[in-house]
Structure formats: structure tokens, C-alpha cells
Amino acid sequence: MTTALRFSLLLLGVSFSRGFLNDLFDEEEEAERVVQASKYGSLWPLPQKVQLSEVSFKLNGVSFKISDAKESTATPSCSLLQDAYRRYYEYMFGSFKRQEGRKSRHAGPSDVTELQVWITSSESDCDSFPSVASDESYELTVDQPYAVLKAPKVWGALHGLETFSQLVYEDENGAKSINSTTISDFPRFAHRGILLDSSRHFLPIKVLLANLETMAMNKFNVFHWHIVDDPSFPYLSRTFPQLSQQGAYHPYTHVYTPADVKMVIEFGRLRGIRVIPEFDTPGHTQSWGKGQKDLLTPCYSGSKPSGTFGPVNPILNTTYDFMSQFFKEVSTVFPDAYIHLGGDEVDFSCWKSNPDIQKFMEQQGFGKDFTKLESFYIQKLLDIVATSQKGYMIWQEVFDNGVKLKADTVVHVWIGGGANDEMAKVTGAGYTTILSAPWYLDYISYRQDWQKYYKVEPLNFNGTDEQKKLVIGGEACLWGEYVDATNLTPRLWPRASAVAERLWSAKEVTDINDAFNRLSVHRCRMVERGIPAEPLFSSYCPREYRGV
Amino acid sequence: MTTALRFSLLLLGVSFSRGFLNDLFDEEEEAERVVQASKYGSLWPLPQKVQLSEVSFKLNGVSFKISDAKESTATPSCSLLQDAYRRYYEYMFGSFKRQEGRKSRHAGPSDVTELQVWITSSESDCDSFPSVASDESYELTVDQPYAVLKAPKVWGALHGLETFSQLVYEDENGAKSINSTTISDFPRFAHRGILLDSSRHFLPIKVLLANLETMAMNKFNVFHWHIVDDPSFPYLSRTFPQLSQQGAYHPYTHVYTPADVKMVIEFGRLRGIRVIPEFDTPGHTQSWGKGQKDLLTPCYSGSKPSGTFGPVNPILNTTYDFMSQFFKEVSTVFPDAYIHLGGDEVDFSCWKSNPDIQKFMEQQGFGKDFTKLESFYIQKLLDIVATSQKGYMIWQEVFDNGVKLKADTVVHVWIGGGANDEMAKVTGAGYTTILSAPWYLDYISYRQDWQKYYKVEPLNFNGTDEQKKLVIGGEACLWGEYVDATNLTPRLWPRASAVAERLWSAKEVTDINDAFNRLSVHRCRMVERGIPAEPLFSSYCPREYRGV
Secondary structure (H helix, E strand, O other): OHHHHHHHHHHOOOOOOOHHHHOOOOHHHHHOOOOOOOOOOOOOOOOOEEEEEEEEEEOOOOOOEEEEOOOOOOOOOOHHHHHHHHHHHHHHHOOOOOOOOOOOOOOOOOEOOEEEEEEOOOOOOOOOOOOOOOOOOEEEEEOOOEEEEEEOOHHHHHHHHHHHHHHOEEOOOOOEEEEEEEEEEOOOOOEEEEEEEOOOOOOOHHHHHHHHHHHHHOOOOEEEEEOOOOOOOOEOOOOOOHHHHHHOOOOOOOOEOHHHHHHHHHHHHOOOOEEEEEOOOOOOOHHHHHHOOOOEEEEEEOOEEEEEEEEEOOOOHHHHHHHHHHHHHHHHHOOOOEEEOOOOOOOOHHHHHOHHHHHHHHHHOOOOOHHHHHHHHHHHHHHHHHOOOOEEEEEHHHHHOOOOOOOOOEEEEOOOOOOHHHHHHHHHOOOEEEEOOOOEOOOOEOOOOHHHHHOOOOOOOOOOHHHHHOEEEEEEEEOOOOOOOOOHHHHHOOHHHHHHHHHHOOOOOOOHHHHHHHHHHHHHHHHHOOOOOOOOOOOOOOOOOOOO | OHHHHHHHHHHOOOOOOOHHHHOOOOHHHHHOOOOOOOOOOOOOOOOOEEEEEEEEEEOOOOOOEEEEOOOOOOOOOOHHHHHHHHHHHHHHHOOOOOOOOOOOOOOOOOEOOEEEEEEOOOOOOOOOOOOOOOOOOEEEEEOOOEEEEEEOOHHHHHHHHHHHHHHOEEOOOOOEEEEEEEEEEOOOOOEEEEEEEOOOOOOOHHHHHHHHHHHHHOOOOEEEEEOOOOOOOOEOOOOOOHHHHHHOOOOOOOOEOHHHHHHHHHHHHOOOOEEEEEOOOOOOOHHHHHHOOOOEEEEEEOOEEEEEEEEEOOOOHHHHHHHHHHHHHHHHHOOOOEEEOOOOOOOOHHHHHOHHHHHHHHHHOOOOOHHHHHHHHHHHHHHHHHOOOOEEEEEHHHHHOOOOOOOOOEEEEOOOOOOHHHHHHHHHOOOEEEEOOOOEOOOOEOOOOHHHHHOOOOOOOOOOHHHHHOEEEEEEEEOOOOOOOOOHHHHHOOHHHHHHHHHHOOOOOOOHHHHHHHHHHHHHHHHHOOOOOOOOOOOOOOOOOOOO
């Protein structure tokens, strides 16, 4: 490891702080100001089992190959893998393209000349979509003359390629090198997501793709696409085109066409990332109302309609006709087995003001309990979506309000920083759950807040082993009030990387100093790959970001 | 103004918030969530006197000209103006280049066909550097067929060009339009600065230039270049090349060569921006010590040197020989009349530990008062710099410690949020001062913190009129711990724009709602000009940022 150590030291300089800021740092942070080499190099997230030796090999960019192992069940027609080979070759060797005709020095005895990728399961999953049950494990052996990456499915192979690329470093002469290594790896949690919000600000496709790319570098596997909300409706529906025609910020420049959506899904699939869309109702639907007459509840001021609208109108049959058709389309457009149905933060004041709603409440015997009306709506919606053979995710309020849920429902916990009580409740009731409460990355503050995200332990609640098994993962959420194409990417990375390691690596991986050292180099790697990941603290990258 | 109003409404959509965030907003912010048209369009910072009429004219991009008025004292050889004409033509008409040979429709009776720029003073300052005394005033009349921009000096003309470009809008057919307007304008404060820190993170030249460009869009006129500090010494000194050779993060990729520095200065000059370098001593000098033996004080642990170093060693003659030579070079390289000498945050612990320093303290009769030693050093440094005919700026501690200052010294107030007491003290002692305390933009928080910066009133301290006249302006500071090329620009803009208006516009310009409306459009204009200025809140720009 000495060469790797030296490399890491080269990568980042010693850092200092202005004195007056010292007072603002707690001692822990003080201690982490100087980047040092981790014994794990720049691996991020840290694999489950790593054995790094000091024996180092060279990689010759002209002749190095990534190829299917003979025994692999993936064929050369598996474009997912071929695409990944090309991508990782470029990450490792940059513009130094492999030229077949170019005269190359013969492979030396200390060269690793090839990475063989061996899909071991009879079904490689090459043409499938990833799912919550996908096998993402892999085993990587770096030795001379071949490195071998074994994985049951392509999903593990993708992760293994990323890991392999993270093992490559430049020695003091700039020569690409890699140490003899054995890695056996798999994720701790099956659901490792990022929520982006394309309603509060429209996010151009280029931004979405760049972040999917970065998710892959961090082994995230779920893009939770909070695609529409109050401010705008950029999803272009084939069935109801007027929704975006009227509800998008702009009907042509600020929409996602069916082709755009398809591209995002396929780009994600090629990186082992599921795309779960969220169409949040009955609240957060102001933009829906612009293109769909009578969908929202008219609010009253005294005895007259005020001209403003509230949540989806739950008392009209037309509402459910619309939802049936709309979610039928959504179920077809998005291949993932799950749809996120939202259900959070329903404001009752408009419902309360409306005499028709009042009458309905009376008829149904709901009294003054509007959570019952909310549950009435959600229940009908869930039944509608269930007919499309899709599973659903919902925000925690739906569970809190006692709505009857299908057994395979995923409850999304988001309220309160720790949320341990809620996690205990949800899993106690037997539901699968994912955690986002401590990972609202739209909240920013001075200092290294990635440490706060890193220190979260998702299973740190009172519950049985059975309950803990119901926690399938979590999501880092970057809500869109304050982010758009100008600042989203550096605000998300490397802060979300902290969540990535928490959700992938073993529970015992909690050394914050080692994390700082590895993450510092990992963030420079993202920068070198063209991603404007912001700095952790005073320091530098050998190759700084080249954009503005 | 109706057309302008309509345009502004088109520019920004209605915005909403997630309900649960509502609780986090104070009512004032709630009220500002919906962008509305300002009667001042998108002018930022607001000129001193504006008369906008409802009469609108068209601008024909093919034939429109910006040219010197016949009476102007600036000649066609004034490349500062010619360069600005080209720049603003492109901002207004984009890639729609003027083609002399192209068949153009004849100018209609409602067209403004030309902007005539008239420098009225006998000395245009075309080839000068801007200074604190530069006349930046201008008068702009937009009428048919000519618009006229009158300014005593080129500096006012530059501001007037920016203002003219801010008046241009697209009507409902996309036609470039401008309303009949009369503006008389000048800055409230002469010193309107941005501090960037290229030591904690190296900032590539491209980033510096992009931000100088954006400064001009906001009528800032001082780039305070905090060029070196503890972490790194990127300034390549001709006299002492080992300073960057040893002290930069990297001696080739992370330095500013003499040619780089020259480019920054000229780029600034062409935009009416002074470049004031800061070489902070005796603290904040760890990086200096790497290339200059014996410059820093050896710290002691008990009776032995510990191997670490403290502030500049103030008891050696070699220190002052070095400083004389070094600042002689700096005085030549940087044309501005002022140099910032720092002098903040001197940590006495190392001095205290050193037996030679202890002896010197005794000899000088300083007792145990290390501020006396600090003052001893600073006094000698100021005398050295004074011989170079330069004025100097210093951080407030130097004043606080009672160092004897030249009458034209500028004291830079930075401690404490309000800092009103310090402002009263400094000006009470008769010194010129600039304010930064409330404008440390490196401190970030959730919500629209630009409002906090905007609400600052720099003269809100107890003092006579004479004292208030000594406040020549302020600076927004973006220290470098957490920013580099990946995130600096969106973090600075439009937050610094709030400071820009406070320092330029009349004291009475304090309507935060109107500011929100204008600033929202101004930020979209920066985005359209290629600057990733971050959003104020949920909304959109007609042309979103195209980078990643």
C-alpha cells in the first residue's frame, strides 16, 4: 500500500483554517482538517470486505482491456456491460484512447493487462430493470496478469467496475497503477436513493443525467423523481397533455417529454439505478389544477368560492376516473415495480371551507375528522394503483392516519431528525420502510454537515430483529426551493456521498477521520470526472473543476 | 411601462412552497414568494433617479449601433469603450450578430437605432486605472431615434451601458424593446468590493474572470484579492519564486503567474474594477514559511523548538529586508493605489513560547503585552509600504491595537455582525473605513439570506456627519474554506447582489418586496449571460443555466 499511500498524500494538501473560525469548529472537526492517506485508499463507499496488499502492478492504457470472461453468461450483445466497459475505461485512462493499430510496448511481467468480467448466474439480468430484490454483490480479485470481477448479475458487475476504477491510481511518474487486491462486496441496504424535485425548479435533462452518473459513482440505486408538485407540472402526459401545457413553467422549454423520460429511465438502468416517479396527491397539486378542471377542491370564503383551490377534490367520481386513467399511463411509462404516491402534508383548511365537502363528511359519518376524508381518498387511490400491478411507496402520514395498506407498501419516514419512534412504529406494524428524516440535504449550514449525515444509524431504534429487517434503506432528499441547474450538483455532492456509504457499507464503518480522508479523494475523483462536487474543506484537487 | 410589466411577468412564474416549510418562513418571506413585476423592471442596483415612461421602442439587432457621440472626448482608439460596446451588444442581442452586408428592414419610426456614448470630461480616463476617487456617474436618456449616455469619465459610461442593457426586454413577440427612460445615476459609496480567497482553495483564472464579469453586472468596483494565506501561496513572485514553488498547492498547476495577474488586472480595469491584493501578515503566513527560511517564528515546546512555526518573526532584520523587497515588487505588479496588508488574528502562543522573542520583549519594555510586539511589526511594515507611495488597507485589529496609521489608511471592519460600535470608533478617530462585518457570505444558512445582507444600513451607527463621510463603502467577503471552482459562483451570486444594491443605491431604497421582484429577474439575466447565479426561491428562468 505504500505507493497508494503516497499517491493519496499527493492528492490533497495540508489544510488550515482562519483562526477566528477555529472557534466555530468543534474539536472533532479540528482534528480532521489535515487530509491523510486512508489504508483503504480512496474507496467509497467502503466495500464489505477488502484486502489490499502492497504489491503494485501497472496498467497500460494502450493495451488494457475490459472484457467478458469466457465463462460469463453475459454475451457480447449485452450493451449494458459494453457501455459500462467503455465508460470505466474512459474514467481510468481519460482521453488516452485505446488504439488497436498503435504500437504498444509489450506487457511487462508486472502489468495487469485485462479485467475479466464474469457474470455467474444463468440469468445475467442484462436486459432487465433493476429491482429492490436485485443481487448487487460482486467479488473482485486484482492480480497479475488478469483481474477478475465475478458477479451473479450485471448489477454487481457495475458496482465492481466502479470499485475497480477506484483502485487505480497514478504512481509518482504518473503511471497508472493498481495494487493486488481482493474484495468481496454487497450492499447493507437494498434501497439507496436520491430524491430530486423537478417541480420547484425545472431540472434540465442534462442535470438529471449528470446526477444519475454521479449516483452510480456512489453506488446509489434509486432515483426518486419528485417530478411534479404545487409550483409546476413538467411531466408531459400523453393522456392528459393539458396538465403540462397549462401546469408547467413553460409548455415547451420546461417539460419532460415521453422521450426525455425514457432516456432518463434507460440511462439509469444502464447504471443499475431504478427510477421511481412520485406523483404526490391529494396535496401538493396546485399545478395539476391548471390543466384539469374540477380536479381540485374550490375553497370558500364565507358562502362563496374564493377563487383559490385546495387539495384534490375527494368527493367527485370524476376525480377517481381521472386518477385511474392517469396512473394507468404512469404505470406503463415507468417500468419500476413501485410508484411513490406521496400523501404528505394535506392542508385541511380548504376542505373545511367547502360546503359540499362538509355535507359529504356528514354523510360519511366522518364528523370533523378530516384525516378520515384524506384516508378515504388515499384508500381509493391505492386501490386504483393496485389494479395496475404496481407496488406503492407513500410518505409516513398515510400510515400515521391509519390508511389500510397493501402488505408490500413501502412507508417513507421523513418527519423529525431522528425519527426513531416512527421507525419503530412503522416496522412494528409490519411495514417495509425507508428513512429520509435525517437526510434532508436542502437544509444547509456552515461547516461539514456531511458528518452529521454520516453519523446516522438507520437501525438505531427500539425494535426486534424482524422489525429491523423491514428497513430496506433510505434516501437523501434535495428538495427544490433553492436549487436548480446552477447549484444543484455541487450542493448534492459529496454531501450525499455520506449517505451512500451509510447505506452501503457495514454498520461498523463509522470512523469519521478515515471517512474524511477517503471522501476527500473521492470528491476529487468526481471533480476529475467532470462533476462539480464541492470541497469538504480547505484543500485542492490535482485537477480542479474546469467549468465556471 | 405596461409592456415592461408584461415582460417581467413572463419572466418568472408563480411560486409555491412545500407546506411543512411554510412554518419555517417568517411572514415577510411568505409574502415574497410570488414574483411580481416591479415598476422599475429589472434594474439592479436601482439607479439614483429613474423616470420610466410607458412609451416603448423597438431595437433592431441587425442595425443597432453603440457608438461614440461626436462630442465625446473618448476617441475610437479607446479600447476600453470599444470592448464594452461589443460586450453589451452581445448581451443584448446574443449570437444575433450585426452584419453590415445583411439586408435589414429600414428603421421604423418607433425604433431606437443607436446608443450614443458621450464622455464629457476633457480627460476620459480611458487608459487609466480606476481609483477610489473615480467619477462613476452617468446620465442616460432613451428616446427615439437615439439614446444618449453621458458620463464625465469612462467609468460612468461602463455603468450606463450595463443600465441600458438592463432596460432592454423582449415584448410578447420576442422583439427587443426598450421604454422611453431618463436616468441620472451615481454610487452612494465609492468602495464596493468583493473579497475572494485564492489560498484556501485555488481559484482558476477562468473563475476569477467570470466573477469580475458578474461584478460589473452588479456595479461592484473593487476586487479584494485575498491571494495568499496559511494553506497556500499561489502568487508567483519574480523576486522570491520559491514562495510559490514551495508554498503553492502545486508549483505549476496552482499558481498565478505574472501574466495571469496582469490579465486579471486588465480584465478588471476594462470593467471599472480595481484589483486590491491582500498580503496578510504577520499571521496567516504558514505557506510563506515554506519557501522563505527564517521568516516565521520557531515555536518552542519547553526549551526546544517544536518544529512548528508561528507568525512572521518580528525581531529579525532579515524579516524587514524581505518585506521591503517583497512589497516593492507587489507595489509594481499591482497598479492600484492601495494594498491590503491584513494584520488580523495574530496568534500569540508561538511568540510567547520562543525565548528569543521573550528576550526581545524585555529589551523593548513591552512587558507581557504581545499586542505591542504585533504593533512593532506592523508599524515597521507600514513604514516600508509607505515608501512605495502606496496607501494601505488593514483589518480592524491593527487600529484596535493602537498602531500609528497614515491619515489615508483604510480600516476594514469585520468583527461582529453589526459592528456599529467599531464603525463609530474608527471614524471617530478620523480614519476612512469600509464595512464587511455583516457581509461574510461564506456563512450559509437555509432560506433567503440575501435579505439579511440587504437590510444592513452601513451608516447606522452613532456618529457625526463628518464621521459618516469617512465610510467609503464595504465588501462582501467569500472566504475560501468551503468554496472552489465547483461552487463559488452560485454561492456568491445573487447573494452578493444584495450588497451591491446597498452600496450603490440611495439610502431610502429598502423595499424588500420590490427588491425581490427586481432581483429575481436580475438573477435570470445573469443566468442568461452564462453565470450560474443560484435561485432566490422556487421559480424558473426562461432560459435556464446550460452548464451542469
